[in-house]
Amino acid sequence: MLGPYEYVVWLLGTLLECAVLVCAFKKNALRRYVLLNVYMAASVLFSIGRYNILSHYGFTSKEYLYFYYYSDSLLTIALYFALVSLYSHIFADLNAERYIRLGTVILLSGTALFSYAVVQQFSSKLVTHFVVELSQNLYFVGLVLTYILWAAVLKMRETRTQLIQLVLSMGVYFSLFAANFALQNLYHSRGSFFEFLTPLFGCFLPLSWAFTFWHVSEDARTVPSRLAVVPR
Amino acid sequence: MSRKLTVVLLAMLVLVGAMSLKTVVVTHGDGSVIMANGSAPQPPTPWKNGSAPQPPTPWK
Numbered sequence: 001m002l003g004p005y006e007y008v009v010w011l012l013g014t015l016l017e018c019a020v021l022v023c024a025f026k027k028n029a030l031r032r033y034v035l036l037n038v039y040m041a042a043s044v045l046f047s048i049g050r051y052n053i054l055s056h057y058g059f060t061s062k063e064y065l066y067f068y069y070y071s072d073s074l075l076t077i078a079l080y081f082a083l084v085s086l087y088s089h090i091f092a093d094l095n096a097e098r099y100i101r102l103g104t105v106i107l108l109s110g111t112a113l114f115s116y117a118v119v120q121q122f123s124s125k126l127v128t129h130f131v132v133e134l135s136q137n138l139y140f141v142g143l144v145l146t147y148i149l150w151a152a153v154l155k156m157r158e159t160r161t162q163l164i165q166l167v168l169s170m171g172v173y174f175s176l177f178a179a180n181f182a183l184q185n186l187y188h189s190r191g192s193f194f195e196f197l198t199p200l201f202g203c204f205l206p207l208s209w210a211f212t213f214w215h216v217s218e219d220a221r222t223v224p225s226r227l228a229v230v231p232r
Numbered sequence: 233m234s235r236k237l238t239v240v241l242l243a244m245l246v247l248v249g250a251m252s253l254k255t256v257v258v259t260h261g262d263g264s265v266i267m268a269n270g271s272a273p274q275p276p277t278p279w280k281n282g283s284a285p286q287p288p289t290p291w292k
Contacts, residue, residue: 002273006273009271010270010271010272010273012271013270013271013272014270014271017270043269043270046269046270046272047270047272050270050272051272054273059273059275060275060276064275065275065276068272068274068275069275072269075269075270076269079269099235099236099239102236102239102240103239103242103243106239106240106243106244107243107246107247110243110244110247111247111250114247114251132265135265136254136265136266137250137251137254139266140250140251140253140254140257141246141247141250143250143253144246144249144250144253145246148246177266178253178257178266181257181258181266182256182257184264185257185258185259185260185261185264186260198274199271199272199273200271202269202270202271202272203271
């Protein structure tokens, strides 16, 4: 059964997701980072939907279970496109939009094919297996893409603070979940502790995006390339 | 043409890297899945029927 901690963190996460949309609207970043905001809006809507289903059918019901995993898969795809939109921002000067689109489609198709190849052995619940597997694989693709994007930020000497913070927050977010998941698998005896942390990590991305949209102006500049310079 | 092929190659490299990373992360896994969207409580995986502890495999 769910305790007050789960409900409080869930509510906090959803409020932070709403805060991202409000901050983006107030600071005129709604259209500039449209896919990031679409992801946040979808996250809020699915959160409300999940709560409705949970309160009607219960936590262990099949309705909640299927809605949770199918909506998570859609959210992961939305997050993938949000991440790719950051690539478009970084490579805007190179007119690489066409190649980014091509790479996005190929990578998504490749991940879907790979996921299908993994789950095709299952005779029952094939679609559900596929949906969860795709979500998992796309998550790790997003993790790798974020690190590549950070390398591109350093290499291209990107100076837009807002963009840098959005990329960094995504990197930290993906890394937190991956590290938590790996530690959970390594230390099964302390699994409940890591499960306790997981929903808290879910609040990190909306918190950091809301902070970025609210506190960092569009014109702010910084020099991340200095991080890559090795002093002699 | 060569640029398009480069994009295809890069996409495949990213996919291989991501799947390798996933393999490393879930090496000692118990079949649980990573869910990283929002802070809603995660239900058991759809193919786990009930919450009863899993017995050892029949061929042991």
